Each structure stands twice: as structure tokens, then as C-alpha cells.
Amino acid sequence: MNFRRSNPLRGLLAVLLILLATISQAASGPRVVLVTGERNAAQDETVGAIRSALVPELNATDIGLVEAQDFDGGGHAEARIIVTVGTQAAKAVGARRPAQPVLNTLLTREFYEAQPAPLPGQARSAIFLDQPPRRQLALLNAALPDQGTVALLVGPNSEEVARQFVASAPEHKLKVNVAQVTQEREIFQALEKLLRERSVLFALPDAAVFNTYTIQNILLTSYRHRTPLIGFSPAYVRAGALLALYSTPAQIGRQAAAIVRSVLAGMALPPPQAPREFEVAANPVVARSLGIELDAPERIAERVRERENLKEPKP
Helix, strand or coil: CHHHHHHHHHHHHHHHHHHHHHHHHHCCCCCEEEECCCCHHHHHHHHHHHHHHHHCCCHHEEEEEEEEHHHHHHHHHCCCCEEEHHHHHHHHHHHHCCCCCEEEEEEEEHHHHHHCCCCCCCCEEEEEECCHHHHHHHHHHHHCCCCEEEEEEECCCCCHHHHHHHHHHHHCCCCEEEEECCCCCHHHHHHHHHCCCEEECCCCCCCCCCCCHHHHHHHHHHHHHHCCEEECHHHHHHCCCCCCCCCCHHHHHHHHHHHHHHHHCCCCCCCCCCCCCEEECCCHHHHCCCCCCCHHHHHHHHHHHHHHHHHHCCC
């Protein structure tokens, strides 16, 4: 008799336990927080790729999305990792200095290294947009095997990248000519001297040299010298570069998801790294104008990947 009377109480207790578990789960917040800044197609593609890669293992509620201006480190205390998408988000999260590991994406090495250092004990890493110089030189070998000289226009923010080009050149049987500039007004005089020798000009991710104000004149000068330019984004190819090797937002998103998965599994945040996946874009009109025969971009990219399988590039 007493057992039967206790059944409604047991049922009520079970409902309360379920409610408490639900409230506790909601209060705990997402395990992964994605912070976005400038909302654009590239950022949306990155966020979509991260979510798609993680959702099979995580519930949708485990992945939070916050805009940079709304990010409050204290409001996401339960998160296991924070992923920033874009420079604005990296800057906003860096200013808050959260305790959780932070993975920055869709930013250059130059921007990342210019940010304030994290607090002692805080883990921070990045997946850069920049491609490794060794991979860029492999692109030149794969696409233009008859070219033996690389030209670099180096600014104050690309000296280390230039050193990596010089160090990697011998294994690709290439020579590197460097022209150093410290101010924008020095660019075109330096470029004229640099391009006297037959070569291929690489655009470096240095905003002091290659930016929206200088790129058209750099392209025109290189074209006048019959020098192909290799850029670092599809926009450069559309503007008149012969080739570009770059990683798509979706590719970087998948790489970020793999790092998030490892952190959730208890592993440490890895060091900053270059993109793993990449694509090649080509401008056939520029190729014809310069008298250059190019293979299909997909075939060029495949040859670069084959070279990387023989020797893994360093970031």
C-alpha cells in the first residue's frame, strides 16, 4: 500500500531530476565558442565548415557563436576552447585575455605576432592564411620549371619570410634576389632594379608593401618587365597575377575543427601553423600575354602536394 502511494512521488522526483539536468546543461553553456568579427562570406564559410566538422560529435548547443563586440570572457567560463574567425575577433578576444585556450583563424602571421602576448599560462595558437615559403617555391617548380630566379620585394614586416625563402631556395634549385624597402615611396625604384634580371616576383603578405594602393602599379611594372607575379589570394589573380596558391575558408575551418577536437580530447593546443590544404588559381589571359604555357591549376596543385608528401613543409 505504501509502495503504491509512493509511485506519484517517484514520478515527480524523476521529472524534477530531468529538469535539473536540463537546466544544468543549459547553464553550463557551449563547450566551443566561435567568435566572429567582420561578417562576410569568408567568415561564414569558415564557421560553417567548423560546425559541420564538429556536429557529428557535438550537439548544436555545444557550439556557441558570438560577435566580437559582444564577447565577454567571463560570460563563457564553461567553454573549453575559443576560436576566433578574422582579425577583428582575434583582437577583441585578445584584449579580454580569457583563461581558455584560444585558436585564431583567418589572419596573417604578421597580424598575429603584432598582438599583445597572452598572459602567463594561457594557451594561444593560430592557423595562418600565409603559405609556407617552401610550398610557394614548390609551386614555382611545378608550374614554371624553366624559371630559376625568384624576386622578393621585402618590407619591414616580411624580413623573416624572405629569410625562409632564401633558406629553402637551394633544395628547389632556385636563386633568390631581394630588394629591401622601408617606405612606400621606395617601392617602385627598388622594383625596377629587382626586375632587371629574368625572374618571377612573389607577392609577400606584408601590408606595408603589397596593399590596395600599391598592387596595381606593382602589377603594371612587373608586366612591363615581362615578369610573372605570384600572389597569395584569388583576388591577386583576378587583378593580374599569373598564379596564386591559397587556402579556402572551408579548408581552414576543417583544420580548426581538427584542433578543437584534439583539445576537447584533452590534448594541448598545438603551435601556430600554416594551412594544410590549399588550392591554386591561374590567370590564362596573363599567361598568354607573357607567352607562358600553364597546366590546369588542379594539376599544378596536385604536383605541389606530391612534393609535400616527399618532404612535409614547415609552417
